[in-house]
Amino acid sequence: MTTPRTAQSGTPLTFTSYVQARGPVLLRTARSLTANPSDAEDLLQTALTKTYVAWENIEDHRALDGYVRRALVNTRTSQWRKRRVDEYAVDELPEPDPLPEPDPAEQQAIREAMWQAVRKLPERQRAMVVLRYYEDMSEAATAELLGVSVGTVKSAVSRALAKLREDTELVAVTRPQVLAA
Template identity: 45%
Template sequence: MKAEDEAEFRQFVAGRWTRLVHAAVLLTGDRGHAEDLAQAALVRVFSSWSRVRAAHDMDAYTMRILINQNKNRFRKRRVDEDLTDAPPDRGSEDPTAHLEQRALLWAALAALPKRQREVVVLRYWEDYSEAQTAAILGCSVGTVKSQAAKALAKLRTHTVALAAK
């Protein structure tokens, strides 16, 4: 890789690292796994930097790599998902740490099936459009819409049930 390409990649990583880790935390439920996942995704981005740089939407391309890496970690290791009931401590950087509902949201998110959780993270956390989310996940827009609707319904009932306890 040329020095200017490497510098451009470093700048790309510096601007996206936090966002990738936050999305990965939502996908994995664990800060350590999330950092490993983000790092693995960025290794793939680095190895195909010319294609990523040429992509219409570099962030969406990178997010798709992150999603695929998350799927691959289960394929290779056959690890069961073990999302925690409480979110990992993100220190003082987290602007939502003071909200009581955070723990309820994490528990509800952890209870979602993997595909629904991916749709929720991409659509509502990362703010991708339905079409972008479908492209990242490699499915139809209709699938994104139906999975989002099912996920939101589950989140609503789950958070109401948890709040009542």
């Protein structure tokens, strides 16, 4: 077996010098066969491994590029066939991934902003909001505890919620995408 020789000088062409000289061109070829640059690098590496194994059997220097390109195409075809076997049809769609867990730091910031906004409310409205939403009391129970009518609780809570919705600091924490738009 002979080592391939360069066309001009007649000196033996080493695998390393071939890869250094033709690597960028071969990588472009590999990239044209794949959608992902890292897949192209893997593909070229595999093809060059096959070329290295057969290096001593390749006699014509002009055939090296063709040999490596054929190795690239064959390897890519094999990968495609293997990947195709791994895919299969199913009768049911898989369950969607659950929503990601909320960030504890964001949750804490929202709680703090909410309490700051509730503290800004007038004392009577604040008491009614706390009893209704934090203590989970009914309108009737809140009215009885505070000694007011149910209608007073409804209207005071409604006004308090409107103030909370308008609080810019609270809105900035709970709905930052609204402010960015």
